[in-house]
Amino acid sequence: MSKKTRYTAAATVAVAATLGGTIAAGSVAGAATAAQPDATKVTTVEGPVRGAVSGDVRTFQGIPYAAPPIGDLRWKSPRPVTPWSAPLDARKPGSACPQPADQPIAVPGTNGEDCLYLNVTTPAKTGKRLPVIVWIHGGSFVYGDGATYKAAKLASRGKAVVVTVNYRLGVFGFLSHPGLRAPANLGLQDQQAALGWVRRNAAAFGGDARNVTIMGQSGGGYSVCAQLASPGARGLFDKAIVQSAGCVGEDGSMSLKQAHANGIATAKALGWDGAADADAYLRSAKTADLVKATAAGHGGYRPVVDGKVLPLAPARALATGRFNRVPVLHGSTHDEMSGPVGAEETRTGKPLTAAGYATEVTKVFGDDAAAVLAEYPAGSHGSPGATLSAVLTDSAWSAPAFDTQRVLARHVPVYAYDFADADAPYFKGVPRPKSFSLGTGHMVDLAYLFENDLFEPLNERQARLSDTVISYWSRFARTGRPNGHGTPAWRRFTPRDAYVQKLSSGKDGIGRTDFAADHHYTFWTSLRK
Known part of the structure; x- marks a missing residue:
């Protein structure tokens, strides 16, 4: 299509754990009875969590699914979280990932780059294993968080376990620079780490770890397109829901060359002069300064066709049939x-x-x-x-x-x-x-x-x-x-x-x-x- 300017769509192994609480034997008027399990407590593979019951749903917020990507772990692939033994307070959401504040959909973070948390909403009475829906929020890969999307109705009426996820955004999750010794698509890798957590822990919340649907809208939808095309996501989900994202459109990904050009522009906006070692310069930068240098708006970041996490652009992967083949609602x-x-x-x-x-x-x-x-x-x-x-x-x-x-x-x-x-x-x-x-x-x-x-x-x-x-x-x-x-x-x-x-x-x-x-x-x- 010839044009002076082109308009593009703006903005991408179950391990069963037992429910918390103990069945205690007691005696009332000489008869043995069983104490009810504590519905607010769940034991995950990584450690116990304590949430809340409200109406007909249980919620567990701010559960870490990977180690905080801070210090030496900035621009590193997600690492396993350190297990814990005392019940983790899961009654409040964890911090949103760092992001600019120039859009209404922006969510201010409260704890710097420590933001790899997820939230679980499940019916108060689960009964048999329920389907699991993993929500990947939109926001042009720059804005948003999981906790903004409260899922009480979706969980209770839909009789499903709903997991909403944070993932690294903007310069922290999708920066590629030829001088930065870091893998591309860290935001996509975070999503995969969260899906691994779901496979390990869904059963503890009443979910079926072998019946997981990934679901996303706009940037979250493009994320789902990318996960369909990513070998690293193979076996981590069973169905996909894509809302307002054309997997074969122009906004689903960018080339490594494009990503490098954007990365160089971001580094220069940060003050990099092109002579200093880019890796050392970027790693020493303050979080707030990196956010200021982030390409805000709706076009600066996309999944990158890096040959590893994303070997093919989603459009190419789908056209050739080389993708994770699952039913899709689109x-x-x-x-x-x-x-x-x-x-x-x-x-x-x-x-x-x-x-x-x-x-x-x-x-x-x-x-x-x-x-x-x-x-x-x-x-x-x-x-x-x-x-x-x-x-x-x-x-x-x-x-x-x-x-x-x-x-x-x-x-x-x-x-x-x-x-x-x-x-x-x-x-x-x-x-x-x-x-x-x-x-x-x-x-x-x-x-x-x-x-x-x-x-x-x-x-x-x-x-x-x-x-x-x-x-x-x-x-x-x-x-x-x-x-x-x-x-x-x-x-x-x-x-x-x-x-x-x-x-x-x-x-x-x-x-x-x-x-x-x-x-x-x-x-x-x-x-x-």
Whole structure:
């Protein structure tokens, strides 16, 4: 595709342990009875932890799954945690990993680079072994943490053990510099270490260590794409859920050459003059200074095709069938780019005009702008702002999503969706544009899956959709198929039948949608030729 500038999607062996508590023999009125086990205490392979019971879930937060990557372990592959014997207080989350504070999704850390923690939410009454869902948060590989995504509803209604994970971000997790004697993709290695912890410890929390689903959105979704392609993740998970990330799109990875160029730029931003030993210089830098030098925003860091952790780009791995073959649930939101377009309107106080729309399209698509304007006239989606949102969504998110589903379906079972709630909740306190509806924008689908303070509360109709989505997701985690009693049928996406399930609230909101036609897939495909 020829353009002056290219728009890309912004921002990736069970060891059973017994439940804590002892069964003690006692005597009441001459009869022997058994004491109830302490539901707040669990013994992991590494040591006992004490969490909390709230309502119908148990939560265990801030459990270390690897040694703190500090001191000599900065930019080292994750190492085993030192075991402990006294119960670890797991009632509060561990520190988020260091990150810039320039985005609303940023989570301030409290303990420097000591941040490799995970959180477990499980039904208070587990019964038989439950499927395990491991959540890899998004944030462009720069922002976020696991604890922000509270999983009480997903665990209780979905009857699943939910694990949310921290992993090293930005300069600490995805820096590559030709002079830095360190492996690439440390953030991906952290995720694999967390998955190893899950295999060892899932049974202790009532989970089935042989039924693990990795799940991620945006940067977390690209992480799942990378783990599908990584030999180091083989055998660590059994299913995958990818939300708002096209594994065969442009943002799933970067070359080692690109990563080195970014690493050199980061070192120079830190003050490196190019003459000093880069390894010594970077390792001696303070955490806060490295955060300041981090390429903030949404394009500086990606999984790196390093020939080791990631031998092939996810797109290449999937196209050639050289990936960890598991069932995949994959999709995107119908209006991925409505938020940024709407934010520009609220910032200026003025709706986008037809002339302004043409200017934006020309800026993004260059020589292809005339074709885009012909395919998407300014008022074709109700207003120029809504039309620009559709153009940016379809080109950078929807087309790569459909590409991904088509490629995956050649090798593994695929269930595809388009999250299309017309009036989804939005970010708390953030004004909406007046000239068009935001629909379901990027990240907003997470309001239906997690309790996250970023989002407005769900209304009654949205809560019912949330129940359905959680049922679909948890059934997929349990069986590899989202279908079950009480929810509309959801067929597989196959090479012969590109079935995509629309997910929306209201009457007839769930069912088949012509995703390719709705998002102009044929048009975007034609521009690549």
